[in-house]
Amino acid sequence: MAPNPKSRVTKAFEAMKVFGYSETVVKPVLRNLLNLYNKNWKLIEDENYSVLLESTIDSEESKEKQKSSLEDEPEENEPPLKRSRLYSQGNHSSPAKHNAGPSADACTSELQPSSKQKMAEITTESYETQDAELKRLSLLNHYQRKGKKQISSEASPVSEEDNEIVLLSDDDMRGPCTLSSHLELKKRGDTSRSYPAVIPKRRLAYNSSLEEPNVMGSTDVSNEGALVQYGFSDAIPLSDNLPGFDVPLAIFPSEGTEEDATNSSRLIIASSPNGEVKVSFVYKTYSSSDFCPPSLDAVFKRMEEKYMKSYRFSQPGFLLSLMENLCKCYLTVGTKAKAVNEPSAGIGSQKLHPVGVRYDATNHELHFAPDTSNGSFKLSNFIKILPQIPTFPASGNRDIMCYMVDFNGTRINGAEKDNTNKLLKLLASSTMNNSVLVQSEHSSPGLRNSVYYIEDIANGQEEHKISLINEFSHVLPVFKYIPKSVIFQNAYVKFLLARISDDSCCSNCSGDCLSQDIPCACAGETGGEFAYTSGGLLKEKFLESCISMSCEPQKHGLVYCQDCPLERSKNNSVSGLCKGHLVRKFIKECWHKCGCSRGCGNRVIQRGIAVPLQVFMTADGKGWGLRALEDLPRGAFVCEYVGEIVTNTELYERNTQTAGERHTYPVLLDADWGSEGVLKDEEALCLDATYYGNIARFINHRCYEGNLIEIPVEVETPDHHYYHVAFFTMRKVNALEELTWDYGIDFTDHSHPVKAFKCCCGSKSCRDTGL
Numbered sequence: 001m002a003p004n005p006k007s008r009v010t011k012a013f014e015a016m017k018v019f020g021y022s023e024t025v026v027k028p029v030l031r032n033l034l035n036l037y038n039k040n041w042k043l044i045e046d047e048n049y050s051v052l053l054e055s056t057i058d059s060e061e062s063k064e065k066q067k068s069s070l071e072d073e074p075e076e077n078e079p080p081l082k083r084s085r086l087y088s089q090g091n092h093s094s095p096a097k098h099n100a101g102p103s104a105d106a107c108t109s110e111l112q113p114s115s116k117q118k119m120a121e122i123t124t125e126s127y128e129t130q131d132a133e134l135k136r137l138s139l140l141n142h143y144q145r146k147g148k149k150q151i152s153s154e155a156s157p158v159s160e161e162d163n164e165i166v167l168l169s170d171d172d173m174r175g176p177c178t179l180s181s182h183l184e185l186k187k188r189g190d191t192s193r194s195y196p197a198v199i200p201k202r203r204l205a206y207n208s209s210l211e212e213p214n215v216m217g218s219t220d221v222s223n224e225g226a227l228v229q230y231g232f233s234d235a236i237p238l239s240d241n242l243p244g245f246d247v248p249l250a251i252f253p254s255e256g257t258e259e260d261a262t263n264s265s266r267l268i269i270a271s272s273p274n275g276e277v278k279v280s281f282v283y284k285t286y287s288s289s290d291f292c293p294p295s296l297d298a299v300f301k302r303m304e305e306k307y308m309k310s311y312r313f314s315q316p317g318f319l320l321s322l323m324e325n326l327c328k329c330y331l332t333v334g335t336k337a338k339a340v341n342e343p344s345a346g347i348g349s350q351k352l353h354p355v356g357v358r359y360d361a362t363n364h365e366l367h368f369a370p371d372t373s374n375g376s377f378k379l380s381n382f383i384k385i386l387p388q389i390p391t392f393p394a395s396g397n398r399d400i401m402c403y404m405v406d407f408n409g410t411r412i413n414g415a416e417k418d419n420t421n422k423l424l425k426l427l428a429s430s431t432m433n434n435s436v437l438v439q440s441e442h443s444s445p446g447l448r449n450s451v452y453y454i455e456d457i458a459n460g461q462e463e464h465k466i467s468l469i470n471e472f473s474h475v476l477p478v479f480k481y482i483p484k485s486v487i488f489q490n491a492y493v494k495f496l497l498a499r500i501s502d503d504s505c506c507s508n509c510s511g512d513c514l515s516q517d518i519p520c521a522c523a524g525e526t527g528g529e530f531a532y533t534s535g536g537l538l539k540e541k542f543l544e545s546c547i548s549m550s551c552e553p554q555k556h557g558l559v560y561c562q563d564c565p566l567e568r569s570k571n572n573s574v575s576g577l578c579k580g581h582l583v584r585k586f587i588k589e590c591w592h593k594c595g596c597s598r599g600c601g602n603r604v605i606q607r608g609i610a611v612p613l614q615v616f617m618t619a620d621g622k623g624w625g626l627r628a629l630e631d632l633p634r635g636a637f638v639c640e641y642v643g644e645i646v647t648n649t650e651l652y653e654r655n656t657q658t659a660g661e662r663h664t665y666p667v668l669l670d671a672d673w674g675s676e677g678v679l680k681d682e683e684a685l686c687l688d689a690t691y692y693g694n695i696a697r698f699i700n701h702r703c704y705e706g707n708l709i710e711i712p713v714e715v716e717t718p719d720h721h722y723y724h725v726a727f728f729t730m731r732k733v734n735a736l737e738e739l740t741w742d743y744g745i746d747f748t749d750h751s752h753p754v755k756a757f758k759c760c761c762g763s764k765s766c767r768d769t770g771l
């Protein structure tokens, strides 16, 4: 049976979403193509929708051309001025002195000032153009990190959209958040944040009493009458007749005051499985108001469009599922006290799990609530843990004899008795079906007795599962896993096929470029020879020269910028001369404009992670680390560094404004800085994986002796302002050996935007002298 056209349309939209094109943009293009091809879907779906992608790009380009000719505006991107204007509003203080030192906690965001004040301050900004409005959700991330205490009192201009509501999720308020991070925040007793809120776009009142934790249902009326309630409440003043809890929010149109309200209504938008917790909008109508409650579908659609435009990776139904998860979490946390007191929690495992997760000793399962009959749900990607489990040594001795049993205590075939190495491989294998219990044959004195394991921290977003094993009962890292980098706000990154000139792609090729007698144009970047072997490894000669350039800069020299973006980003009087950047070799991979197939050997990193990896807690104070579960040959691609693409100025601001918070070490995309003239701020980019990132955010630093090397790879953008940072092995790496790279930190440069950590790399040539 032919696939139904609706699902084909959805798939086409999803395929384009990857490239940052929203449904709204793609819809007319798709319609045209279907007309053109007489509804022959195959032609559109071929080669992973390349026709659709090209047409969408073309259509966007022509729109932009039209726009710029109308506006006589040469820049495609909004100038950075817009944001500066926003910055200059309100009473924000000058950048705090940077003191973002690392802490022993893994990359866990520290708590930040109440989100409420920032909701208020953000909504009081003036949005003069639709574009600025569309960027607002991205801005939230920024603002919530700024920790501004005051709000601007400047009134927003009234527009047709003034009755529009904006729903801010947990993610909006402090950047990405995993369920575990939510729990972690709860564990630390932070009840003042991480809830969604609905706010009218127009002026909001900000009541300082809301800053206090646990203030429930506080309200305030601004002088224009917008009234907002924040926070979870078990005593919602507007409607105490409904059972259960209601989450937060009353929305009032901006005319009238509470007293004028003639009627109040409630719209339930999500609920926990058994209805114990609900998220609802509570709104009042006024005789003078022209507010007419929209349908939920329309609101979600609107919100998802906004997400798409700001962060470009929203899933369909994302907001609703976010709301549902919120209900579940609320239920979990609310019932936590009961769980802890339950005698059946027994065996002391409770304290080892994140708050709200209960170990059910009878059924050997982890639950999010004390009673499975009461709407709790199973964390399906956690394996179950039992006591008396030896900790796996993080390195060195791997001789502890372990065996695996299933939850009935039956030993798993083929794993009768084994050493840790093999055990971990077994753990990683998908045949284990999430249900693995690890026990030592003899519990050894001095060994801790619990581990936990997440089968796939990438949640299925990578080709291979990426496990996490926590041998030290450490808190889980807080970040949002993304398989591809996302543009934050000001970074200028455009994937336009038209920008790739015909002579820097191979449109006449077919099949596998590596198998052709004469290397195609894509090998030009690497001196007329491809960088990869047909087995997908780096060629010896290429790898050798990359290693030499990276490890012996004195031999190859550094390049110096005329006006170094890194120094400029410091935005203060101490910014100085460029300290130099390593000269690097680029790889150029074939891409959409090339005629070769997707299996072409010159497409390696774009196919994603191909080796089994695992996150683990290092034993030597570096926090989480990454290792491979099988031996890797020299020259193998491991993963790319994925994060938010931010400008250096944005990075600097992030670092100064979240002083004291732990950051992953950002990667500068500076491979071509020295060879260009003066770069604009939006062209000098870096990757920050603190809040959004992939597995590479766990790779620790090792002075000189790292086993990985980072190589710039050009895929979609020919200008080298943005490129991929791909990690390859510099030598053979053994299974379970920690993967490390040399971040290139100068530990003596105290003016660097990212404060260096105290290095525990253990290398004999460690550069951190403590000075």
Ligand SMILES: C[S@@+](CC[C@H](N)C(=O)[O-])C[C@H]1O[C@@H](n2cnc3c(N)ncnc32)[C@H](O)[C@@H]1O
Pocket: 102, 103, 105, 106, 107, 477, 621, 622, 623, 624, 625, 663, 664, 665, 696, 697, 698, 699, 700, 701, 702, 757, 758, 759, 760, 761
């Ligand atoms: C990219 S993250 C690596 C993952 C990190 N260990 C974690 O727990 O999430 C970089 C951070 O890890 C820590 N780190 C990395 N290498 C280190 C080293 N050699 N010594 C001490 N800390 C290190 C630092 O705090 C650094 O900012």
